[in-house]
Amino acid sequence: MNDFALQDHEPWWVRYGVVIDRMVGCAGLLSILLGLLVLAILAGQALIRGWPRLTWVFLTSFPSRMAAQAGILSAWVGTAWVIVLCTLMAVPLGIMAAIYLQEYSGRRRLARLLEINIANLAGVPSIVYGLLGLGLFVRTLALGRSVLAGAATLALLILPIVILATREALKAVPGSLREGSYALGATRWQTVWHQVLPVAFPGVLTGVILAISRAVGETAPLIMIGALTYVAFLPQSLRDPFTVLPIQIFNWVSRPQQAFAANAAAGVVVLLFITLLMNALAIWLRQKYQQRT
């Protein structure tokens, strides 16, 4: 009785409080769904548009002036070369750097400086890494527009990501494990190698996969160092010119003819498939790993 009397005198935002609350919740849910809807439309449209072009011939043909005969052979072979090399350069270096920062350096001022520096590097736009690659690898070290220069540029780009992800994984390893190892007389490296790294491995792997998937999708830095848009041969050595899948897509998107847009759509499907697969793998690994600890 009293409650009803009270409610009549309350302002509208209290009287309709439940409704407003529900509206806020709905707005939040819709914001998330909108993002996912965009992703679904994007993938769906590219799939419909590119489906007729997604044949075995598309994967095994060189690019061509005739849209219907063009394929992505040189593009995906180039991507494979660059990614394998980039992984070989960035991953060991990144993991080593992270081990030093997390397991060796302690809380000294120098370590703090390195930390801030890496966080800042992770925020540098990828095109600036392209400028670095152009100035350093292509010109100063005279590597030219080669696979090696491209891989090295991408390696610098993903290095901060690998370091940050590895540190997170190492941080999650309980300190008691290290203390137990030291108590049994193990040295610092023995502790890291035999105790910490095996436990942190799934986390490190997750980070590495995410970093590589970033490298697979990068376009701008490779355009900067002069990866070509029309390559009708496969790289035979580290010093050969190359192209990659994102650059091939960029090339097709930029052409006015609609026939090339279908090629671009087919390329988008292939690229999306690769990156989403890698991300799904990383997420799956992370979920599995989180449940265990």
Add this chain to the structure above:
Amino acid sequence: MSSAQTARVRDLREWVIEALLKLAAFSSIAITVGIIAVLVMETVQFFGEVSMWEFLTGREWTPLFSQKKFGVLPLFAGTALTSLIAMAVAAPLGLMSAVYLSEYTGRNVRNTIKPALEILAAVPTVVYGYFALQLVTPALQRFIPGLSGFNALSPGIVMGIMILPIISSLSEDALQAVPASLREGSYALGASRWQMVFSVAIPAAFSGIVSAFLLGVARAVGETMIVAIAAGLQPRLTFNPLVPIETVTSYIVQVSMGDTPTGSLEYKTIFAVGMSLFLVTFILNASGAWMRERFHEVYE
């Protein structure tokens, strides 16, 4: 081998390994030094030929024409315009989804939705560029008749979708860091959930949310492929989102796509422009990080 010898070998190995790891850690410093060195060297040469005043205040950017003008303002206007549009999309959507994830749903739903949202950030930017040019622009042209085939609006909107997960996830972290006691206090005073969110949780997480926005803007400013594909390559000092423009990043791509001879003045422009881009994103990222640190200090 005596045990003393084994110990010496072991110590040596430990020392070598630590030295190698240290060297690896310092590679990140080398990268920073490399970026700054490359940018500064070319930029200094550029300013030997073009006055800094003209560069910073000139209203025309035509380094690739015979009548060369080096005013960087049109490029930064393009960058500011596309980034503003992106933030107009991403800030409300990101904040609302963060509120939903943090305050309106349980851990189980959050653990399924968050990874899905993160996938948005993993889509290669060239794919977003294709999306902006082939899908969003034609769709917008149905509603806005005056919209040019290349414009700032469509890549801006798509860029907003791209940075949505960054803003959402960082804002959610900020909201999660608000202590439960503040929420409980608000409820105890009779607030309903939405009142608590807008009058307690969001204000308490304010610096974290601002930090999320700053990092999102930094990402939008540095984004290259979406604008290079869908915004056109015409430097223009305008805030009209319907006409072709050029951003700082897409100019750099434009020059490196063409056959500009290395060492020429046109070629040096990309380093001067890149330097200004680097400085802008650095300031945005650093102030974002500073805001984040600050809010961590308050509640931890």
